[in-house]
Amino acid sequence: xxxxxxxxxxxxxxxxxxxxxxxxxxxxxxxxxxxxxxxxxxxxxxxxxxxxxxxxxxxxxxxxxxxxxxxxxxxxxxxxxxxxxxxxxxxxxxxxxxxxxxxxxxxxxxxxxxxxxxxxxxxxxxxxxxxxxxxxxxxxxxxxxxxxxxxxxxxxxxxxxxxxxxxxxxxxxxxxxxxxxxxxxxxxxxxxxxxxxxxxxxxxxxxxxxxxxxxxxxxxxxxxxxxxxxxxxxxxxxxxxxxxxxxxxxxxxxxxxxxxxxxxxxxxxxxxxxxxxxxxxxxxxxxxxxxxxxxxxxxxxxxxxxxxxxxxxxxxxxxxxxxxxxxxxxxxxxxxxxxxxxxxxxxxxxxxxxxxxxxxxxxxxxxxxxxxxxxxxxxxxxxxxxxxxxxxxxxxxxxxxxxxxxxxxxxxxxxxxxxxxxxxxxxxxxxxxxxxxxxxxxxxxxxxxxxxxxxxxxxxxxxxxxxxxxxxxxxxxxxxxxxxxxxxxxxxxxxxxxxxxxxxxxxxxxxxxxxxxxxxxxxxxxxxxxxxxxxxxxxxxxxxxxxxxxxxxxxxxxxxxxxxxxxxxxxxxxxxxxxxxxxxxxxxxxxxxxxxxxxxxxxxxx
Amino acid sequence: xxxxxxxxxxxxxxxxxxxxxxxxxxxxxxxxxxxxxxxxxxxxxxxxxxxxxxxxxxxxxxxxxxxxxxxxxxxxxxxxxxxxxxxxxxxxxxxxxxx
Numbered sequence: 152x153x154x155x156x157x158x159x160x161x162x163x164x165x166x167x168x169x170x171x172x173x174x175x176x177x178x179x180x181x182x183x184x185x186x187x188x189x190x191x192x193x194x195x196x197x198x199x200x201x202x203x204x205x206x207x208x209x210x211x212x213x214x215x216x217x218x219x220x221x222x223x224x225x226x227x228x229x230x231x232x233x234x235x236x237x238x239x240x241x242x243x244x245x246x247x248x249x250x251x252x253x254x255x256x257x258x259x260x261x262x263x264x265x266x267x268x269x270x271x272x273x274x275x276x277x278x279x280x281x282x283x284x285x286x287x288x289x290x291x292x293x294x295x296x297x298x299x300x301x302x303x304x305x306x307x308x309x310x311x312x313x314x315x316x317x318x319x320x321x322x323x324x325x326x327x328x329x330x331x332x333x334x335x336x337x338x339x340x341x342x343x344x345x346x347x348x349x350x351x352x353x354x355x356x357x358x359x360x361x362x363x364x365x366x367x368x369x370x371x372x373x374x375x376x377x378x379x380x381x382x383x384x385x386x387x388x389x390x391x392x393x394x395x396x397x398x399x400x401x402x403x404x405x406x407x408x409x410x411x412x413x414x415x416x417x418x419x420x421x422x423x424x425x426x427x428x429x430x431x432x433x434x435x436x437x438x439x440x441x442x443x444x445x446x447x448x449x450x451x452x453x454x455x456x457x458x459x460x461x462x463x464x465x466x467x468x469x470x471x472x473x474x475x476x477x478x479x480x481x482x483x484x485x486x487x488x489x490x491x492x493x494x495x496x497x498x499x500x501x502x503x504x505x506x507x508x509x510x511x512x513x514x515x516x517x518x519x520x521x522x523x524x525x526x527x528x529x530x531x532x533x534x535x536x537x538x539x540x541x542x543x544x545x546x547x548x549x550x551x552x553x554x555x556x557x558x559x560x561x562x563x564x565x566x567x568x569x570x571x572x573x574x575x576x577x578x579x580x581x582x583x584x585x586x587x588x589x590x591x592x593x594x595x596x597x598x599x600x601x602x603x604x605x606x607x608x609x610x611x612x613x614x615x616x617x618x619x620x621x622x623x624x625x626x627x628x629x630x631x632x633x634x635x636x637x638x639x640x641x642x643x644x645x646x647x648x649x650x651x652x653x654x655x656x657x658x659x660x661x662x663x664x665x666x667x668x669x670x671x672x673x674x675x676x677x678x679x680x681x682x683x684x685x686x687x688x689x690x691x692x693x694x695x696x697x698x699x700x701x702x703x704x705x706x707x708x709x710x711x712x713x714x715x716x717x718x719x720x721x722x723x724x725x726x727x728x729x730x731x732x733x734x735x736x737x738x739x740x741x742x743x744x745x746x747x748x749x750x751x752x753x754x755x756x757x
Numbered sequence: 758x759x760x761x762x763x764x765x766x767x768x769x770x771x772x773x774x775x776x777x778x779x780x781x782x783x784x785x786x787x788x789x790x791x792x793x794x795x796x797x798x799x800x801x802x803x804x805x806x807x808x809x810x811x812x813x814x815x816x817x818x819x820x821x822x823x824x825x826x827x828x829x830x831x832x833x834x835x836x837x838x839x840x841x842x843x844x845x846x847x848x849x850x851x852x853x854x855x856x
Contacts, residue, residue, distance in 0.1 A: 380803075433825070433828060433829045433832055434829070435804075435807070435825060435826060435829040436803060436804050436807065436829070472803075472807045472826070475826070480810070570823070573823065573824055573825065574823050574824070574825060574828050575825060575828065576825030576826075576828070576829070579824070579825065580824075582810070585814050585818075585822055588818060588821075588822065589814065589817050589818070592817045592818065593817075624816065624851070625816060625817050625819070626817070628812075628813040628814070628816040628817040628854060629813070629814075629817035631809075631810075631813045631854075632810055632813050632814055632817070635810065749813075749854045749855065750854075750855050750856075753816075753851040753852065753854045753855035754855045756851050
C-alpha cells in the first residue's frame with residue numbers, strides 16, 4: 152500500500168473530493184431493509200452507490216435528511232416510482248431488473264429504467280426540500296414552455312405546447328414533473344447538453360457545475376424550405392454568422408385578417424466567406440425569416456378559423472426572398488425591417504430558442520390571444536432573458552414594434568431616409584407603389600389610351616398583347632413588371648375564389664378521388680410545418696444520426712411532391728374553365744413576348 | 758363548374774407556393790441536402806433572378822426606382838465578375854434583363 156501519492160495527484164484527488172463531495176450514501180439515502188435478503192440489500196446499496204455520485208454535490212447536499220429508499224410491490228404497473236413523505240418507493244420489479252443486470256453491458260434498457268426512476272424521485276425530493284427552487288423559477292417555466300400570457304393579469308398559460316420531440320410526455324404534466332424528467336436526462340444522458348442546451352445551462356448554473364463540453368452536432372438545425380424553388384434542405388445555422396436580427400413588419404392592408412400587419416424576425420445571415428458586419432445587410436439571398444404561421448404556402452388566414460382557434464401556429468424558417476415575393480408582390484404590402492439592438496450572445500440564445508420551437512412547438516393560433524405578435528413577443532421574451540424584464544407584451548404587430556422602440560431595442564433610424572431604406576433593404580415597398588410610375592413610362596412610349604395602371608391591367612391579355620411588340624427597352628421593362636402583376640393577380644383571384652367555394656360546401660361523391668389526391672398531397676407537404684416528422688425518434692434538437700435521416704426523408708418527400716405536382720398540373724389544364732385557361736395562357740404568352748423583346752433590346756443597349 | 762373541377766383546380770392552387778414551384782422548377786432532384794451554412798440554394802443565378810423585377814423598374818425609371826434586390830445583385834456581380842466592375846449600374850441592370 153502506498154502511503155504517499157505523488158503530490159500533484161494528491162492535489163487532484165483533493166480537488167475531486169471537494170468537487171464531488173464525499174460519497175456520503177449512507178447519510179443521504181438510507182435503505183429500508185424490510186423483506187430484503189442480504190444480497191438484495193447489497194444490490195440496493197450498489198444502486199445507490201451507482202446513482203448518488205452522478206448527482207451534483209449541491210443536489211446531494213440539498214436532499215432532505217432521513218430519506219429512505221423502499222422497494223414496494225403493488226405499485227400500479229405504469230408507475231416507475233413514488234414519493235411519500237421522506238420515503239422513495241420504487242417498484243420491486245426494478246430491483247429484480249437491477250440484480251439481473253449484465254455487468255458488461257452498461258447501457259441496457261432495464262438498467263436505464265432503474266437509474267431514471269431513482270434520479271426522478273431524488274429530483275422531486277430535492278426540488279421540494281428547496282421549496283420548489285427549480286420548478287417555481289420563472290425562467291425555468293419560460294424555458295419549459297409554460298409561457299407568459301400577453302395579458303399580464305392572466306399570468307402564465309396553463310397549457311404547454313412544446314409537445315413534439317419530448318423525451319417523455321409526462322414532463323408536460325406540471326412544472327415539477329418537467330424538472331424531474333429533465334434532471335433525469337441532465338444527469339444520465341450525455342446528449343442532453345446538445346438537445347436542450349438552454350435547460351442544460353440553466354441546471355448547470357443552478358447546481359454550480361461546469362457546462363458540459365461534449366461535442367454536439369454543429370450549428371442549429373432548421374428545415375430550410377424554399378417553396379419557390381421547390382427545395383427542402385437541412386440548414387445548420389451558425390449563430391456567429393448572423394450579424395443582426397431585425398424586427399420585420401409586414402404592413403397591414405384592408406383585408407380583415409391582415410389589417411394589423413404581421414410580425415416576423417429577419418436573420419441577417421452573412422454570405423459564406425464574408426466577415427460578419429454591415430456588409431452582410433445586402434446578402435439578401437442568405438437572409439432567413441422566422442415567421443409564425445399555419446402553413447408554408449398560405450399567408451392568408453380565414454377569420455373564422457382564427458377566432459375558433461383551429462389553426463396551428465408553428466415557427467417556419469423562410470428565405471427572405473420568398474417573404475419579399477409573398478408580401479410585396481402577391482399581397483401588395485410593404486415590409487419594414489428594423490434592426491434589434493442585441494448582443495452576440497443574445498442573438499445566439501434567441502436562435503437557439505427558435506430552433507427549439509421549430510422542432511418541438513405546436514401552438515394554436517388565436518386571433519387576439521395568440522397571434523403572430525404574441526408569438527414573436529414570447530420568442531423574444533423566452534429567448535433573450537434581458538427582454539423578459541422589459542415591458543413588451545402586445546397583441547398587435549405595430550404595438551409590439553412601438554414598445555420595442557420605446558425600450559430602445561428596435562432601431563427605426565435606418566428607415567428615416569426613404570430612398571436609402573429601399574436601396575439597402577430596410578424597406579421593401581409594395582410592388583403596387585411602382586405601378587403608376589411604370590405605366591406612365593409605357594404610356595408615353597406607346598401612346599397608350601388607358602388612363603392608369605388599373606385600366607391597363609383590366610384589359611384582357613389579348614388586348615395588351617398587340618402593344619407589346621412596339622415597346623422600346625424602357626417601356627418593355629415597365630410592361631414586364633405590370634404583366635407579372637397581372638399574372639399574380641389572376642392566380643390569386645382563382646385561388647381565393649376556389650378556396651371560398653370549396654371550403655363552403657360538402658364535397659360530393661364525384662370529387663372523392665380528387666379529394667383523396669388532395670389529402671395525399673397535403674399529407675406529403677405536412678412535413679414542412681412539422682419538421683419533426685422527418686426525424687423519427689429522439690428528443691429536442693436533432694443530432695447527427697437524426698440529421699442524416701431528416702435529409703434523406705426530406706429528399707424522398709420532395710421527389711414525391713414533384714411527381715405528384717406534374718400530374719396535377721396536367722389535370723388542372725383540363726379542369727380549368729375555358730375563359731380562365733385562356734387568360735392564364737394569354738398572360739404567359741405576353742411574358743414570353745416581353746422576355747424575348749428585352750433580351751434583344753437589352754443586349755443591343757449594353 | 759362541377760365539384761370535381763373545383764377540387765382539381767384547388768389541388769394546384771391551395772398550396773400555391775409549393776405547388777406553383779414544384780412545377781416549372783428546373784432545379785435538380787438532389788436539392789434536399791445538408792448544408793453547413795446557408796449557401797445551399799443561393800447561387801449566382803438565383804440572386805440575379807430575384808433581382809429581375811427590381812432591374813426592370815430601375816431600367817424603366819432611368820434609375821430612379823432602386824430596390825435592395827437589385828442592389829444586392831449589382832454588388833454580387835461586381836464581387837464575382839471582373840467585367841462587371843467596369844460596367845455602370847444601368848448596364849448591369851440591362852444585362853440582368855437580357856438573361
